[in-house]
Amino acid sequence: MLGSNVPDLDVERRRALIVEKGGDRAYWAGEPLHTDSGAGRAVKTGPVGSGAVAKVAIMTTPEPADRVLARASLAEGDPTGWFDRLYTAAARGEAEVPWTRGRPHPDLAAWARPGEGRRALVVGSALGDDSELLSAHGWAVTGFDVAPTAVAAARDRFPRSTVDYVVADLLNPPSAWHRAFDLVVEIMNIQAMPRDFRPAALTSLASFLAPGGTAIVSEVAEENQDMANWQSPPWPFSRSEVESVAQDGVRLVGLDTVRDGARYWATFTR
Template sequence: MKLFHRLAAPFRAALRGLSPVMAPLDGSAAYPSPPELRVPEELKRAVDEESRRKAGIFEAIYAGAEGGGAKPPWDYGAVRPQLREWAEARNLAGGGREALVVGCGYGSDAEYLAQLGFRTTAFDFSPTAIAAARRQHPGSEVDYFVADVLDLPGDWLGRFDLVVESLTVQSMPPDQHSAAARSIAALVAPGGTLLVLATTRDEGAVVQGPPWPLTRAELDDFAQDDLTLRQVERIADGTWWGAELSRDSS
């Protein structure tokens, strides 16, 4: 935990005062968008990529926020607008089906799906985020878990009618993207749907992450076994990917 507090301080300084705006899909009034997370160079030098995943840079950010620092820059404080627009365009209703939210943070997206009638499970790598989600949503019907996307419970495989992945894979180093995509794809039940929301990166573009936005080719990594990529769009003025995949019901 001392490591988390030590790592959190540079993030609080780096994230202070960031407030860009993203235009919604329909061209109406802009809604807030989390900025690109820029990690101080001294932190990148101090902790190698594997250690960052294990020690928890993102746990450090959540711990810093709980200690009165800046809130995580990817957190809207409400359901992600891209998810809401996708759901409303389809008149989405859970009807008791099961949904999973990957990298749920404080749980806004998970609570939204529960309100739509899904039996919802949500997980995050950060214990602090999960504790905060449970505290912020007392009496919630969402099942919140601490879990690693690269080491998920076996009884989750092929279980969920809807899986929502938003910004989690891109928070990981690029050499882990493919493995994370395969792990997420394996969660989708027969007849189920996977929604992937990520910021965009052109092929060959070099970025100093985190985050490491996804290329179009990386979206294909989610198409595992009989999970088929049905639709890919550049949304939010072309700055985000919206990808929908489905698994045959047979």
């Protein structure tokens, strides 16, 4: 069985090899593989078998699981499917989700305003920390994630929460969300998509904002990164990409850099 002879490695060295059901081949960063279970490693080329069950094997590799999974998913033309695979592996203790902190994002916590019952939407709600922060400030919060495993985990973490945690896809959102939210929060999610997919994602983002509402967008700032040596994901944003949220009646209020210039923090209104 895949991974049966892989040692229990220190958590800081754990990385995932994903063998996906859905064909007769497995993929490592988009390349066909078969596994050498005796050595606990992957070898390029070779069939796995169409009946293979999706399995995560722990192995030592210089790359984090999110990068490996993202490349495999993108090779299949799926820009978001790897999120649930990563959360599933993390739930088994076999990988780490790099953006989970166990607490609200500090920049959002510093910004937080009273909601007074107004509607808020958290994009990529993950394990629920940002959604719960806004709920505690009086917002009627919907937190959505494309990963069902993440949504289930958030519900389990906060069983008495008033937040509506739902599974949804930013690239194909519910029509009922059109101009429905007084606050829209997007912090470091769309940057996990390559640029080809971003225009559609940013159009969806702008569409959620109600007249008079506020949208917050924060992403890694390309202009202050060493892009020649950058390893993705995430794929940092250019300033013009952030500004492009201003569409269909949405306008930019302010665009700053935070974290010593490492990230953009932008606000919009309609």
